[in-house]
Amino acid sequence: MDDRIYDCIVVGAGPAGSSAAYHLAKQGRSVLVLEAASLPRYKPCSGAVSPSVAQYFDFDFAPAIDNQRRQVRYTYQLDDPIDAALETAEPIWMVRREVFDQFLVQQAQAQGAEVKDGTPVTGIALAGDRWQVSTPSGPFTASYLVAADGAQGPMAGWLGFPSLPLRIATLLEVTTADPVADTFPMSFEFGLVKQGCLWNFPKRQGYSIGAASFVGKSAVGKAADKATADYQTALDRYCQTIGVNPAQAQTYHHALKLWDGQHPLHRERAVLVGEAAAIVDPLSAEGIRPGMISGVKAAAAIHRALSGETGALADYTAEMQTSWGADMQWAKRISGLFFRVPGIGYRVGIKRPTATQRLGQILAGEVQYADIANRVMKRLGAGLIPGR
Structure with missing residues (x-):
């Protein structure tokens, strides 16, 4: 003792x-x-x-x-790519x-x-x-x-x-034989995952590729099994676009406590x-x-x-x-609106030239969600109106 x-x-x-x-x-x-x-x-x-x-x-x-990475790529259902760069003082670690x-x-x-x-x-x-x-x-x-x-x-x-409440996320850890190119961007894919997104953060010699939903009821029991199966389908499709065999990746399911x-x-x-x-x-x-x-x-x-x-x-x-x-x-309000209508969110939000700049400022603590929330939600709300 x-x-x-x-x-x-x-x-x-x-x-x-x-x-x-x-x-x-x-x-x-x-x-x-x-x-x-x-x-x-x-x-x-x-x-x-x-x-x-x-x-x-x-x-x-x-x-x-x-x-360290500065380049960012966004896609919607693996199409309509947007390439940008963070304007923070330092790249993301x-x-x-x-x-x-x-x-x-x-x-x-x-x-x-x-x-x-x-x-x-x-x-x-x-x-x-x-x-x-x-x-x-x-x-x-x-x-x-x-x-x-x-x-x-x-x-x-x-x-x-x-x-x-807990949410389930799926993560693929991929180790590559050769180093990943310095120009390979941090990637965010919207539209493949229902009420959520898929992301890929490159490492020096591999990738960490994840998927999760952010809104709606948290999945438990059979619903969690279905969610992870849906995530795996989306991850498999994404992996094909970067030449990764998902069968050779280590797969992990873990909880998110948002x-x-x-x-x-x-x-x-x-x-x-x-x-x-x-x-x-x-x-x-x-x-x-x-x-x-x-x-x-x-x-x-x-x-x-x-x-x-x-x-x-x-x-x-x-x-x-x-x-x-x-x-x-404010982050939760934006999330609730964006991930329920990701196609509109992508068109009126992500595709704006200032989107990546604001992302970097938020990650760096230079800007708060409260500073941009009203503008973001106004644009998302307007996007729901036919003809807007």
């Missing part, structure tokens, strides 16, 4: 959890990270990260970046999660955080001002708790947070971060950058709470709801 009392236990060693661990350890707090899988571990994810996340850290991310996540874990360790992988959490209990966290290796104790165990982890439920409204992100001496908190953009499915930011902000709140500041965790919920969640209300 480990009789130490940590300042904080972080459950989950993904980008959100490692970001929280890094910043807490950097403040001199004792941190234990518990990860169910053996590290380094693969995580189904397309692996596109906005370089704007670097502003929250004081180290160089270069060793964790597989390659393409990362492999087993490399990127491990790099972040190592940065947290370098600051003094302890990491125990292969250590699933089997239960939690709050006793006074301490959390007791049960694992097969024995219990661990901490003053505060960070739940960073992803979309399907049990921590949010154990902590009493409401159950949120933002679905404002919810508390804290309770007594505990917070949710990343996918566990549904910190995932409901329009683009971007989760790494906002998840890392939630980890940074959670660490700041816990550090203040450990210093005796009452209300610090409530401030974390309020800050995330104000700085991120309020804008996601």
Whole structure:
């Protein structure tokens, strides 16, 4: 039995959890990270990260970046292509999660955080001002708790947070014998996937090709089986256009926990971060950058709470709801309209010369959805009117 009392236990060693661990350890707090899988571990994810996340850290991310891309291609039902380039200060990072996540874990360790992988959490209990966290290796104790165990982890439920809907996504990981050309673009295909889209983020030597729906009821049971079958059909068709044999790809089905409204992100001496908190953009499915930011902000709140500041965790919920969640209300509205009429959305939205510029600005945090929502929804609404 480990009789130490940590300042904080972080459950989950993904980008959100490692970001929280890094910043807490950097403040001199004792941190234990518990990860169910053996590290380094693969995580189904397309692996596109906005370089704007670097502003929250004081180290160089270069060793964790597989390659960088600026070119973007859009298609509608594999036709009517649009080629453009992001106008951001830096290209978008393409990362492999087993490399990127491990790099972040190592940065947290370098600051003094302890990491125990292969250590699933089997239960939690709050006793006074301490959390007791049960694992097969024995219990661990901490003053505060960070739940960073992803979309399907049990921590949010154990902590009493409401159950949120999950969506199913399918991802093909393709490894190529030769390097992918530097000119190969990030690709977004609309129209093949019902109420959603297909995307391809090229790596240095391969592709991460995904498909998911973003609106309508979340699929469970037989409906989920049908959804994944439909995704596979769309992915097979797309793969033919880039000369990839889908039978030679590794196929993964994973859950997406998209933002679905404002919810508390804290309770007594505990917070949710990343996918566990549904910190995932409901329009683009971007989760790494906002998840890392939630980890940074959670660490700041816990550090203040450990210093005796009452209300610090409530401030974390309020800050995330104000700085991120309020804008996601607009993202969700745009998503609900766009993905229900993707043909119109493609014609009046994606094909506009400013579309890629706005995408880059949103990913970089330079522009919020609220800044463009009224114009976008007005155009989409006008597109529904015959003759417009």
